[in-house]
Amino acid sequence: MSGFLRVAWIVLRKDLTVEVRSREVVYTTLFFAVSCVLVFAFALVKEGRALEDAAAGILWIAIAFAGTLALGRTFERERQSETLRALLLAPADRPAIYVGKLAGIVALLLAAEAILVPLIALLFQAAGLLAQPLWLIAVLVTGTLGYCAVGTLFAAMLVRARSRDVLLPVLLYPITIPVIIAGVRGTAALLEPAPDLPMVRFWVSLLVAFDAVFITLALWTFEPLMTE
Amino acid sequence: MIDFEELAVEDVSRHFGRRKALSKITFTARAGSILGLLGPNGAGKSTLLAILGTLLLPTSGRVRYGTHADASADLRARIGMLGHDLYLYPELTARENLAFFAALYGDADPGGAADRALARASLAERANDPVASFSRGMRQRVALERALIHGPRLLLLDEPFTGLDEASVAALLARLRDLKTQGAIVVLATHDLDVAEGLFDRAVFIRDGRMMEAVTGSEALRATYRAVMTKAK
Numbered sequence: 001m002s003g004f005l006r007v008a009w010i011v012l013r014k015d016l017t018v019e020v021r022s023r024e025v026v027y028t029t030l031f032f033a034v035s036c037v038l039v040f041a042f043a044l045v046k047e048g049r050a051l052e053d054a055a056a057g058i059l060w061i062a063i064a065f066a067g068t069l070a071l072g073r074t075f076e077r078e079r080q081s082e083t084l085r086a087l088l089l090a091p092a093d094r095p096a097i098y099v100g101k102l103a104g105i106v107a108l109l110l111a112a113e114a115i116l117v118p119l120i121a122l123l124f125q126a127a128g129l130l131a132q133p134l135w136l137i138a139v140l141v142t143g144t145l146g147y148c149a150v151g152t153l154f155a156a157m158l159v160r161a162r163s164r165d166v167l168l169p170v171l172l173y174p175i176t177i178p179v180i181i182a183g184v185r186g187t188a189a190l191l192e193p194a195p196d197l198p199m200v201r202f203w204v205s206l207l208v209a210f211d212a213v214f215i216t217l218a219l220w221t222f223e224p225l226m227t228e
Numbered sequence: 229m230i231d232f233e234e235l236a237v238e239d240v241s242r243h244f245g246r247r248k249a250l251s252k253i254t255f256t257a258r259a260g261s262i263l264g265l266l267g268p269n270g271a272g273k274s275t276l277l278a279i280l281g282t283l284l285l286p287t288s289g290r291v292r293y294g295t296h297a298d299a300s301a302d303l304r305a306r307i308g309m310l311g312h313d314l315y316l317y318p319e320l321t322a323r324e325n326l327a328f329f330a331a332l333y334g335d336a337d338p339g340g341a342a343d344r345a346l347a348r349a350s351l352a353e354r355a356n357d358p359v360a361s362f363s364r365g366m367r368q369r370v371a372l373e374r375a376l377i378h379g380p381r382l383l384l385l386d387e388p389f390t391g392l393d394e395a396s397v398a399a400l401l402a403r404l405r406d407l408k409t410q411g412a413i414v415v416l417a418t419h420d421l422d423v424a425e426g427l428f429d430r431a432v433f434i435r436d437g438r439m440m441e442a443v444t445g446s447e448a449l450r451a452t453y454r455a456v457m458t459k460a461k
């Protein structure tokens with residue numbers, strides 16, 4: 001394994017071990033996301049009938065809100081004992097540290113999505129979500145990756161800012177709007193009575209392009225941004 | 229692997245916006261010596277340590293590590309730092325913490341390195357307990373071993389005696405003297421000379437970001453310390 005991937009794997013394994021011990025981020029993220037979906041279900045499902053096309057939007061709203069919470073808590077953990085400084089002091093490639101943190105947050109969010117998707121399918125009569133599982137996984141993975149790629153960079157940058165909890169969503173949401181729109185449209189295309197697969201493929205391709213741009217920019221800027 | 233015998237701080241200044249945290253600090257430290265960085269709280273000691281640890285860039289001036297001045301990964305491999313916070317994950321066990329950092333520093337046998345470090349810290353019996361369950365003194369011992377796990381040439385310590393009982397202070401002082409004998413450059417920042425009396429080969433005094441004096445000899449050290457701390461009050 002190359003040095004870069006080895007460091008990313010060490011950081012990812014550490015983050016997952018810490019999370020398995022504390023279960024703090026996964027429980028809070030999941031609780032928040034499920035609450036969000038339930039509130040929308042109470043508001044938008046009338047007499048057992050859901051608003052048309054609502055499921056895709058609600059899924060991505062829940063992912064975006066829960067993702068912000070997960071990003072904030074993950075880096076708060078590094079701030080509490082200043083362990084981020086110890087990570088930056090190590091002779092490892094700093095972008096590899098970024099990749100390890102990113103992989104950990106993506107894994108946590110995908111775990112939350114595994115519960116959100118069937119819940120939304122049930123509450124919003126959106127069985128189409130589960131009809132094309134591979135395409136749904138493609139939309140979720142590429143969308144989550146793009147959202148977290150920007151979020152991980154911003155959360156790391158803001159770790160020492162006093163008003164980081166406010167600044168993170170303020171900075172993150174405007175920049176990730178293309179990712180959220182592509183995620184919503186790709187998911188909505190899957191929910192049509194006959195899934196519009198060419199349209200899903202188009203949105204997934206767009207998400208892959210966003211991911212490539214966001215991850216490249218993040219890898220490029222992480223080291224100078226983290227050296228105060 | 230790069231190595232160096234001397235740390236040279238040359239006219240280092242650091243500004244945060246309009247606030248001058250450090251202003252034209254200059255001193256050197258040789259291998260096999262302990263340098264004290266003394267001054268009241270808020271003097272700029274932690275900022276200077278962060279610059280020496282390559283975590284912060286100076287606004288002007290430079291730090292030389294022997295012939296090296298660029299903050300490369302190879303240089304970071306020769307620096308160990310123990311901050312005011314301990315840089316440990318409370319959810320992980322002592323062994324997991326040390327093995328994680330040993331792996332991050334490229335150790336081929338991180339578990340073995342962690343076991344040896346725990347034996348040095350006399351904590352082998354608590355190796356599999358979460359750090360969150362440790363006393364402050366025990367955490368400090370793990371944190372020191374974390375900073376030393378890769379055998380650094382330069383060791384930076386920020387207020388390492390805070391919250392330690394007498395036995396822990398004595399153990400830490402003995403460990404630092406061992407490191408000095410082994411040829412390390414130790415830079416220790418503290419506002420409390422009483423616990424570190426007799427430890428320093430040389431001391432640099434800082435107040436309000438300015439270097440006041442560099443002294444050797446315990447009597448001169450004590451007199452300068454009194455003067456600097458009195459003015460700070």
